[in-house]
Amino acid sequence: MTRPLTVMLVAAEASGDALGAGLAKALKRRLGDEAVRFVGVGGAKMAAEGIKSPFDIAQLSIIGIVESLKAYPRAMARLKDTLALAEREKPDVAVLIDSWGFNIRLAQAxxxxTPALPLVKYVAPQVWAYRPGRARALAKAVDFLLSIQPMDKPFFDRAGLESVFVGNSALAKDFSKADPARLRAAIGVTADEPILLVLPGSRPSEIERVMPVFEDAVRWLKETRSNLAVVVPAASTVAEAVKARVAGWPFRAHVIEDEALKDDAMVAGTVALACSGTVTTELALAGCPMVVGYRTGAITYGLLKLLFKPGWVTLLNIAADKAVAPEYLQDAMTGGGLARATAARLDNPDLRAAQIAEQSAALDRMGRGMPDPSEAAAEALIAFLGRARSASEAA
Structure with missing residues (x-):
């Protein structure tokens, strides 16, 4: 019997977990369940595809210079765990998904x-926005890049790294089966009551820095709008921390963990208060207007202000080259500021409609409508492995 292709997938954050699960599904569809097996590191979505992680990836969901320094010993211990997994399982290829800080070190290790192991990076560092030298560093560390942004390729071509643009899986998210009425029934809200979505991020540091300010904003909104339903879709990486914080809020909020209900919530939401990240693209696809907030460590933010080229951090705004969704960053992210921007959208249906239209136009500029990115990534990976195998046999 032919040995199945063994693919190692490594995702250290919730967004990478979703990408890994999508790639695993697409590879199984193309190769057959018996022809491919998966090992690696991931979260709940990859676990649903049979990938048993040796540790909880919440330990690696780190952002910020100071936070990264504090977490360095823990991250290096998890790096050793991942290397041990690779040594034990002997994969035919390793696909390292996003998470630059952890995965560049893993690639080098x-x-x-295992010098002959083909290494693939899925999601490039944003060298078009800042730190272009990372293109050369990645070219030295891996053999192939699956890119999700069209602006990546020229940078990596110059660095000598073969890359394929596969598209952004967030743009392919399908909300056609989402049922806003199901969400309203689940939380006991009538069809005409407004719903505020609160999405505080998927990293522990985001729950610590962003969620308290979001709470201040929601408290103000609830004081002036008693019929406002508050729904908090929680990423699996931080669900327990989110539930613990929401339990202490002086008003009722519904924490949603079920994936189908999360989709329902995005379609049902009147307005969303969202931490900057992949979720902003998903909200736009669901047709939900949003206000975006973010806060990181002061040192990290200071360096990013010096290095980051675009005028916005939200991909929608970068694509549109204007603030389609208002952004409140660092010291500008206050409860009052967020509340006022959110209230304006809750109270003005014309403003909501205009923002939804602009969000939709930005999605088109980002590449909405491309073939399924997970399928494109699977196709590109299989083709790469074929070329690598041919080169190895020729040698």
């Missing part, structure tokens, strides 16, 4: 441990 895997290269030393």
């Amino acid at each position: 895997l290269r030393r441990q």
